[in-house]
Every structure is written in structure tokens, then in C-alpha cells.
Amino acid sequence: MSATLTEPRATPRQTKVEWLATLDDLINDIEQWAAEEDWQVARLKKKTIHERGVGTYSVSDLRIRTHSGILNAEVVARDIVGADGRVDLISFPTMDRFVVVRRGDTWIVHDDARSRHPRRWSKKTFIDVAEELTKPQ
């Protein structure tokens, strides 16, 4: 007789711990890469997010001042339809947006209109996107 083995479903606590660690890595990437470009980065006041299946947690969005403008990195949620997490990169004041979504262990970056191929998260992708979002109109 054969048995079907399935991965045990993660508990909300495990999901939260794993999600916060993943977010930490992403935020550290942004802070480090921005610093290497001599851009200023500030952590904004913590916000509380409550998600079913994850629980309640607090995170800080980032405000990034490039040489040509300002953008925010805003944590949206872990519980996303069709993905495993989402952080938005939003420019000010245009509110143009790139969406950073997590699929499995990989972060992928889309333009808001999904008119171009998605790109894998990397320093080059982040710098390109930040420059595009803050370039003078």
C-alpha cells in the first residue's frame, strides 16, 4: 500500500517568522544598495498589518531619496492572490508604481501596467526601477 506524503501546512507563527525574515532580507538589500548609490534611506513609522493565516505584525516602510526624486518601498501583504508576498515601490508625487512580488523563494519585479517582462530582484533591477520611478517627467 502506498502512502501519500504531503508537506505539513505551516502554522501562522511559522509563516509570520518566515515572512518577517524574508522582508528583512529585502529591506536590508534596499538599504544597502541605496547606500552604495549614496541615496538616503529612512525607515518610516512602523505600521501594523493583520493577515489571516499570518497574524499581526509590525513593519516599517522605507523612504528612499535618490539623486532625482523620492520613492517609498511599502509592504503590502504576505497573503496575496497568486503570490507569496508583495512590496510596492511607489514614486512621489506621481504615484507611479512597480510591484515586487514573491513567488516561492524568488522576488520578481513588475512594472505596474505589466507591459514589460518581469525582472528578478537584484541590485541592478532595484537601481533601474528606482531611477525610472524618480526620473524627471
Added chain:
Amino acid sequence: MSRESPVARLQSVWREFLAASLATERLRAAARSDSSVFATEELGPADIEACARNLEPTYLVRLFAEFEAALRLYWRDNRRRRTWNTIGAEALIQSVGAYREIPAPVVASAQEAREFRNHLVHQAETTEAAAISLRECRSRLCRFLSSLPLRW
């Protein structure tokens, strides 16, 4: 098309509802002291009561229709889907939610608004749906629309 346009239409429906509520209340108050306010014999106090009772459900159906129309236009013009006018509302919300990677609770709350709208329209055919106020419905649908691109 811009994201602001459907959001503005939802806000406009909301303001119409507020105007209609005010007008209905004024007419009810006037009718209590003067039945001659009804300009025609076809209308009576019971009609005004029914109007007041059904005002919010009526505007909720309209609000949802504006929301659904915006999603269909997005599905047609941005996603270039030929199913834009045949896909069911439930599948449309789910598909746009998946394509736009919208938080699951935002998608679920739009689906609840759809279920309540279905309940209002086809009461005899559907099971009970949780009642949602027009204000709450507007908030849920606008939140979903905010995940659409700024322009498409």
C-alpha cells in the same frame, strides 16, 4: 483609461445616494404634515416608505455595476481578453486579483460585496449573504480598484 476614472464614478454614485437620501427624508417629513405634496394620485406615503427602504440596496446594485464595468474594461483593454463581456463577475474579480497580485482579503471582501449584490438582485435564488452597507461596499470596491494600474 486611468484608475481615477472608475474610482470617481463610484464616488459619484455615492454622492447621488446621499442626495437621494436627503430628498427622500425631506419628502417623508413634508408628507407627514401635508399629503398634497404628492403631485400625482399614483403616489402615496407607502411609495415614499418603499423608496426610502430600497434606496440603499438600489444604489448598491448601481455601485457594483460601475465596479464590474471598470473591471471588464480593464480585462478588455489591458489584458486583451476576448472573454471581457462573457466572463462571470466572480471569475473576473478572481482573475484580476491574481493578475494584479492583490492581497487576498481585498479580493475576498470584493467577492462578499458581489455575493450581497447577487442576494439583492436574485433574492429567491441565492443563499443568505452577509449584509454590507453602501459605505462599506464603496470602500471595499475602491480598495480593489486601487490595485489597478494608474493608466491603461
